[in-house]
Amino acid sequence: xxxxxxxxxxxxxxxxxxxxxxxxxxxxxxxxxxxxxxxxxxxxxxxxxxxxxxxxxxxxxxxxxxxxxxxxxxxxxxxxxxxxxxxxxxxxxxxxxxxxxxxxxxxxxxxxxxxxxxxxxxxxxxxxxxxxxxxxxxxxxxxxxxxxxxxxxxxxxxxxxxxxxxxxxxxxxxxxxxxxxxxxxxxxxxxxxxxxxxxxxxxxxxxxxxxxxxxxxxxxxxxxxxxxxxxxxxxxxxxxxxxxxxxxxxxxxxxxxxxxxxxx
Amino acid sequence: xxxxxxxxxxxxxxxxxxxxxxxxxxxxxxxxxxxxxxxxxxxxxxxxxxxxxxxxxxxxxxxxxxxxxxxxxxxxxxxxxxxxxxxxxxxxxxxxxxxxxxxxxxxxxxxxxxxxxxxxxxxxxxxxxxxxxxxxxxxxxxxxxxxxxxxxxxxxxxxxxxxxxxxxxxxxxxxxxxxxxxxxxxxxxxxxxxxxxxxxxxxxxxxxxxxxxxxxxxxxxxxxxxxxxxxxxxxxxxxxxxxxxxxxxxxxxxxxxxxxxxxxxxxxxxxxxxxxxxxxxxxxxxxxxxxxxxxxxxxxxxxxxxxxxxxxxxxxxxxxxxxxxxxxxxxxxxxxxxxxxxxxxxxxxxxxxxxxxxxxxxxxxxxx
Numbered sequence: 001x002x003x004x005x006x007x008x009x010x011x012x013x014x015x016x017x018x019x020x021x022x023x024x025x026x027x028x029x030x031x032x033x034x035x036x037x038x039x040x041x042x043x044x045x046x047x048x049x050x051x052x053x054x055x056x057x058x059x060x061x062x063x064x065x066x067x068x069x070x071x072x073x074x075x076x077x078x079x080x081x082x083x084x085x086x087x088x089x090x091x092x093x094x095x096x097x098x099x100x101x102x103x104x105x106x107x108x109x110x111x112x113x114x115x116x117x118x119x120x121x122x123x124x125x126x127x128x129x130x131x132x133x134x135x136x137x138x139x140x141x142x143x144x145x146x147x148x149x150x151x152x153x154x155x156x157x158x159x160x161x162x163x164x165x166x167x168x169x170x171x172x173x174x175x176x177x178x179x180x181x182x183x184x185x186x187x188x189x190x191x192x193x194x195x196x197x198x199x200x201x202x203x204x205x206x207x208x209x210x211x212x213x214x215x216x217x218x219x220x221x222x223x224x225x226x227x228x229x230x231x232x233x234x235x236x237x238x239x240x241x242x243x244x245x246x247x248x249x250x251x252x253x254x255x256x257x258x259x260x261x262x263x264x
Numbered sequence: 265x266x267x268x269x270x271x272x273x274x275x276x277x278x279x280x281x282x283x284x285x286x287x288x289x290x291x292x293x294x295x296x297x298x299x300x301x302x303x304x305x306x307x308x309x310x311x312x313x314x315x316x317x318x319x320x321x322x323x324x325x326x327x328x329x330x331x332x333x334x335x336x337x338x339x340x341x342x343x344x345x346x347x348x349x350x351x352x353x354x355x356x357x358x359x360x361x362x363x364x365x366x367x368x369x370x371x372x373x374x375x376x377x378x379x380x381x382x383x384x385x386x387x388x389x390x391x392x393x394x395x396x397x398x399x400x401x402x403x404x405x406x407x408x409x410x411x412x413x414x415x416x417x418x419x420x421x422x423x424x425x426x427x428x429x430x431x432x433x434x435x436x437x438x439x440x441x442x443x444x445x446x447x448x449x450x451x452x453x454x455x456x457x458x459x460x461x462x463x464x465x466x467x468x469x470x471x472x473x474x475x476x477x478x479x480x481x482x483x484x485x486x487x488x489x490x491x492x493x494x495x496x497x498x499x500x501x502x503x504x505x506x507x508x509x510x511x512x513x514x515x516x517x518x519x520x521x522x523x524x525x526x527x528x529x530x531x532x533x534x535x536x537x538x539x540x541x542x543x544x545x546x547x548x549x550x551x552x553x554x555x556x557x558x559x560x561x562x563x564x565x566x567x568x569x570x571x572x573x574x575x576x577x578x579x580x581x582x583x584x585x586x587x588x589x590x591x592x593x594x595x596x597x598x599x600x601x602x603x604x605x606x607x608x609x610x611x612x613x614x615x616x617x618x619x620x621x622x623x624x625x626x627x628x629x630x631x632x
Binding site for chain 1: 295298299302326329330331332333335336337338339340341342343344346347348350351353354501502504505507508509511512515516519520522523525526529558559560561563564565567568571
C-alpha cells in the first residue's frame with residue numbers, strides 16, 4: 001500500500017494539518033496581523049476556531065493503547081460502521097488534497113502579511129464625499145457628536161453624507177486624520193489622497209474612504225506611506241464634483257496603526 | 265483509519281477535471297490528467313490576473329504587490345470562514361454519532377412541499393451560515409434526509425436564522441428590506457427544494473453520499489437493534505474525528521473557492537461592476553454578480569449592502585441580500601463536495617433566476 005493510504009499516516013497527517021492551521025491562526029492572532037484580514041469583531045470566532053481545531057486534532061490520537069479494555073467494542077463498531085451505517089464518511093486524503101489543504105498556511109508563511117494598500121485601490125470603489133451614501137443613522141449621529149479633531153476618515157465621510165452640500169457646509173473645519181498615501185491620476189503634483197480601507201467582514205469586502213489633500217510637497221510622498229494630516233477643509237472640485245478638500249498645514253509620517261482598517 | 269482502497273479518491277475540486285471514468289484501470293492516468301489540468305488552469309488564471317502587469321511593464325515590485333493583495337484577500341475569506349466551517353463540521357460530527365436515523369424518518373414530513381417548507385425554517389434551529397450549512401446538509405443526507413428538505417435547508421438557513429435576522433435588522437431596521445429578505449429567501453429555497461424533489465438521489469448526490477443515503481433509508485429499522493452504545497467520552501471522540509474528516513474534506517473546496525474569489529476580484533473590479541448601470545433590470549444583475557464575486561459571509565453582508573442602499577435600487581439590494589447567502593463562489597465550490605456537477609449548476613442557476621425575477625419585480629411594482 002502507498003504511504004498516503006496507510007491509516008496511521010492518514011491520522012497523523014490529518015492531526016498535524018489541523019494543529020498547523022491552529023498554530024498559523026494563533027501566530028496571526030498573537031502578532032496582531034489577524035487584523036490585516038478580518039474585522040475586529042470576528043476575532044472571537046478565530047479564538048474559538050483555534051480551540052476547536054486543537055480539540056478535533058486531539059481526537060485523532062491513537063486509541064489502541066488508551067482503550068485496551070474496549071478493543072472489542074471498537075472492533076465491533078468498526079465492522080458495524082463498514083457494514084451498514086456509514087461506510088463512506090471516512091474521507092481519505094490524497095497527495096493532491098494534502099497540497100491544497102496546506103496551501104493557505106504555505107502562502108501565509110511565504111508571503112509576508114501586509115494590509116491592503118495602494119495596489120488594491122485601482123480595483124475598488126473609492127468613497128469620496130461627492131457621492132451620496134446610505135449609512136447607519138447611528139453612525140452619522142456618532143460622527144456628529146465627535147469633535148472635528150477626533151474624527152477619523154470614516155467619521156468624516158459619515159458627517160459629509162448627512163449634509164446636502166458638504167463642500168460649503170464644512171468649510172473651515174479643522175481636520176486631523178491618519179491614513180496611507182495614494183496618488184490618483186486625476187490629481188496634480190500638489191495633491192494626494194489620504195485613505196483608509198473600511199472592512200465590514202473580511203478584506204474581500206473592503207472599500208476605501210478617501211480625502212483629497214492639497215499639499216505643495218505632495219509629490220514627494222510615496223504611495224502606501226502612512227501619514228498624519230492636519231489642516232482645514234475648503235470647498236474644492238474633484239473629477240467634476242464639488243467636495244470638501246483638505247488643505248494641509250502639516251503632514252507627518254507615522255507608523256502604520258495597529259489596526260490598519262476602519263470598521264463601520 | 266477506515267480505508268476502502270477500491271474507492272477512487274474524492275478529490276475532484278477542479279471544475280475542469282474530467283468526469284469520472286468507468287473502469288478502475290484508468291485511475292492512475294485519470295489522476296495524472298487531473299493534476300495536469302488543474303495546473304494548467306492555475307497557470308492560466310495567474311497569467312490572466314497578472315496580464316496587465318506584464319503588458320504595462322510596471323515591473324516586479326508592482327507584480328509583488330499584486331500577489332500580496334491577492335494572498336491577503338484569499339486568506340481574508342479563508343480565515344473569516346474557517347470558524348464557521350469548523351462549527352458546521354462539529355455539528356455534523358455530533359449528528360453522525362448522536363442523532364438516530366429513525367428520528368429523521370419519524371419527525372420530518374415525507375411529502376415534497378411540506379418537506380421543503382420545514383427545510384426552509386430549519387435554520388432557526390441550526391443557526392449556521394453558508395459555510396457551516398454544507399457539512400451539516402451532507403451529514404443529514406447520509407442519515408437519509410429527503411432531498412427537498414436538504415436543498416431548502418441549504419439555501420434558506422444562511423438567511424432564515426436568528427443571527428442573520430438580527431444583523432439585517434440592525435442594518436436596515438424593521439422595513440421592506442428586512443421582511444423582503446427573509447420572506448423571499450424562504451420562498452426561493454422552498455421552490456428550489458420542491459423542484460429538486462422531482463429528481464432521484466442518484467442524479468443529485470455524489471455517489472459516496474448517495475450510497476450512505478440509500479443505506480440509511482433501507483437500514484432504518486434494523487439499525488436500532490445492534491448499535492453498540494459506547495461510553496459517552498468515546499462517542500464524543502468519535503464525533504470529533506468525524507468532524508475533522510468533514511472539515512478537511514470541505515476545507516479544500518473553501519480554499520479553492522476563496523482563491524477563485526480573490527482572483528475574480530482582481531479580474532472583475534468592483535468599480536467596473538458598479539459603473540455598469542442603474543436601471544431596474546441592470547442594477548439587479550450587477551448586485552447579483554457582486555454578491556457572487558464578493559463571497560461575503562451572510563452574517564454580515566447586510567452591513568455591506570447598506571453602503572449600496574443609497575445608490576442602488578431597492579430590488580437590487582434585495583437581490584444581493586437574498587442571492588448572496590444562497591450562492592457565491594466559495595459556497596458553490598463547496599456544493600461540489602455534496603452534489604453532482606449538474607445538480608450544482610441547477611443550485612446556482614435556479615436561485616439566480618428566481619432572485620433576479622424577484623428583484624426586477626420589486627423594482628417595477630413596489631418601487632426603487
